[in-house]
Amino acid sequence: xxxxSRFILQVVAVGIAAAVVILxxxxxxxxxxxxxxxxxxxxxxxxxxxxxxxxxxxxxEQAAPAVVNIFTARTVVERTPLESDPFFGQFQDRGETxxxxxxxxxxxGVILSAQGYLLTNNHVIAGAETIAVLxxxxxxxxxxxxxxxxxxxxxxxxxxxxxxxxxxTVGRSSALRVGDVVMAxxxxxxxxxxxxxxxxxxxxxxxxxxxxYEDFIQTDAAINPGNSGGALVNALGELVAINxxxxxxxxxxxxxxxxxxxxxxxxxxTQIIEHGEVIRGWLxxxxxxxxxxxxxxxxxxxxxxxxxxxxYPGGPADQGGLRPGDVxxxxxxxxIEQAHEALNLIALVRPGETVRITxxxxxxxxxxxxxxxxxxxxx
Numbered sequence: 422x423x424x425x426s427r428f429i430l431q432v433v434a435v436g437i438a439a440a441v442v443i444l445x446x447x448x449x450x451x452x453x454x455x456x457x458x459x460x461x462x463x464x465x466x467x468x469x470x471x472x473x474x475x476x477x478x479x480x481x482e483q484a485a486p487a488v489v490n491i492f493t494a495r496t497v498v499e500r501t502p503l504e505s506d507p508f509f510g511q512f513q514d515r516g517e518t519x520x521x522x523x524x525x526x527x528x529x530g531v532i533l534s535a536q537g538y539l540l541t542n543n544h545v546i547a548g549a550e551t552i553a554v555l556x557x558x559x560x561x562x563x564x565x566x567x568x569x570x571x572x573x574x575x576x577x578x579x580x581x582x583x584x585x586x587x588x589x590t591v592g593r594s595s596a597l598r599v600g601d602v603v604m605a606x607x608x609x610x611x612x613x614x615x616x617x618x619x620x621x622x623x624x625x626x627x628x629x630x631x632x633x634y635e636d637f638i639q640t641d642a643a644i645n646p647g648n649s650g651g652a653l654v655n656a657l658g659e660l661v662a663i664n665x666x667x668x669x670x671x672x673x674x675x676x677x678x679x680x681x682x683x684x685x686x687x688x689x690x691t692q693i694i695e696h697g698e699v700i701r702g703w704l705x706x707x708x709x710x711x712x713x714x715x716x717x718x719x720x721x722x723x724x725x726x727x728x729x730x731x732x733y734p735g736g737p738a739d740q741g742g743l744r745p746g747d748v749x750x751x752x753x754x755x756x757i758e759q760a761h762e763a764l765n766l767i768a769l770v771r772p773g774e775t776v777r778i779t780x781x782x783x784x785x786x787x788x789x790x791x792x793x794x795x796x797x798x799x800x
Contacts, residue, residue, distance in 0.1 A: 456694055458534050460687070461590045463659045477604060480658035481616050486557050487532040487589035488652045490608040491541055491564070491578075493549035497524045529607035529651030530554065530578065531660060533690065535588045539578040540690055541650030542665055543569045546576050554580050556587070557614055568693035571799040572633040572701075574665055575686055576650075577693045589652060592659030594682035597621050597638060605642040605664050605678070607651025617643035619676075626679060627761045631666050633799060634765065637679040638662045644678035653680040662686070702770035703796035705736020706743065708760040719748055720784050726750045727760045741791025743780070750786065751779035767793060 498521055528545030532538070539554065546552055552564040562580035569576040580586070597603075601621045609615050619642030626637035640653065644667050653662035662680030692699045711724040719728075726748045732739045749757050752766045753776060770776050772795035780787045 458538055458691065458694055459536060460533055461588060463590050463592045463657070474656070477602070477618065477656060480654060480656055481604065481606070483658035484589055484604075484652060484654045484660065485606055485614060485616070486587035488557065488606045488614065489530045489532060489539065490555040490611075490614070491528045491530045491545055491650060492525065492553040492555065493527070493546055493551065494523050494525045494553075495548055495550040496521055527608060527611045527647050528649045529647065529664070531650070531652045531663065532586055532588050533591065533660070533687070535586050537580045537582060537586055538567070538690065538694065539564065539580065540663055540686055541576050541578060542663065543571050543574045543576045545650045546578070552578065554578070558587075568697050570689050570693065570699045572699070572796075573681060573685065573689055574632050575663065575681065575689045577690050589654075589660045590658065591683055591687060592655055592657070592661045594638065594661045594684045597624060597655070597661055597682075599623060602656045603638075603640055603642055603661065604654050605640070605644050605648060605651060605680075606654065607644075607648035607664060609643075609645035609647040611647055619643070622677075624682075628759075629666075629679070631679065634685075634768065635761065636682055636685060636765075637665070638682055640678050640680060641676040642678060643676070644680075648678075698798065700772065701768040701796040702772055702774070702776075702793040703736070704738045704743075704767050704776075704791065704793065705733030706738045707731035707733075708749070708763055710760050711748070719781060721748065721781060725756060725758045726781060727757055727763050737791050737794045741778075742789060743778070743791065744782070746782075747787075748781035749778060750781055751777075753777055754779075768796065772796075 498519055500519060528541060530539045530541035533540055546566060553561055554564045555561045562582060564578040564580050567577040567579050599621050603621055604616055604618045606616050619640050621638060622641050623639040626639050627635040629635055644664050648664045651664045652660050653664050655661050660683050662682050663686050664680045666679045668675060668677035689699050707730045708727040709730045711726055711728060713724060715728060716724045729743060729745055729747045729749065732743060732745055749763055751757060752763060755766060757763045770793045772793055775790050775792050778789045780789055
């Protein structure tokens with residue numbers, strides 16, 4: 422190959438690479454209307470596993486400035502104790518037995534973009550009339566709600582700052598392994614920014630009854646009230662999850678905390694910023710995991726598949742001919758073993774698209790098709 426040919430190929434390759442970058446940043450073209458969110462993505466670098474560092478101060482120093490305290494307030498109306506008093510109650514009008522007071526709460530959040538976009542939990546800001554964000558450097562801002570997703574308990578906020586805002590480097594939660602070191606950064610009990618350290622105890626936790634869509638990372642890093650919405654970072658200081666819930670009978674940490682993977686949280690944030698909501702596919706069925714007893718009664722060889730226990734009247738499944746008592750074996754050729762798998766697969770289908778479903782009905786396999794609808798918003 423001549424030098425001229427090699428030069429031309431190099432120029433073409435560079436041009437293609439530049440075009441790919443532009444399309445990734447602006448999928449609708451340079452004049453597209455969709456907002457572009459600038460997020461710092463960590464490179465794919467394997468964490469050193471032979472020996473851990475003596476200190477994680479460097480990781481904390483990198484991540485902590487982007488973790489914020491969130492303070493919310495709202496006005497609540499409550500009855501006075503005199504209303505229920507049999508003597509004083511008869512002398513008071515109803516308006517006199519009600520009083521207003523300001524209810525406050527606190528939580529944490531993470532700045533994912535220097536443009537001012539924050540992620541936190543929906544339950545941290547739900548019902549709030551005012552939301553204040555306090556940065557680690559002492560600056561405070563009033564935050565606006567961009568959008569919420571109750572199905573995953575996530576919310577996107579935005580603050581406007583004249584000066585540069587710190588933003589966290591986003592890691593890959595899919596690369597986490599059980600035993601990896603993680604740190605929780607947040608504002609427990611309102612004492613101020615606090616860092617606790619632990620390991621990844623488990624991944625893929627679901628069916629906990631916390632959210633509709635669950636794929637939690639479990640950790641023994643101490644998570645307490647006020648940590649909700651804060652960052653779970655790896656040993657390099659990269660965000661891998663949003664701290665969300667704890668398993669506790671006392672209200673304090675018992676070493677069982679749950680965090681939403683950043684891969685999921687980032688997708689939710691992107692959809693909220695671009696569309697104002699998270700758009701998911703919906704079948705309109707009530708699904709139940711199979712048990713050995715159910716499998717035997719339906720003549721199935723094992724417990725793979727999910728039982729349709731109910732159908733939403735007029736919903737996509739109803740219109741597609743699915744019936745209570747059907748067992749979903751496959752969705753688009755992918756074997757279904759548990760109800761949450763079917764829920765997650767259907768959620769990824771665009772509303773209006775047709776999905777192929779393999780059923781077990783009356784002792785034999787049946788193929789069905791139904792048009793997926795947009796999932797109604799959870800309140």
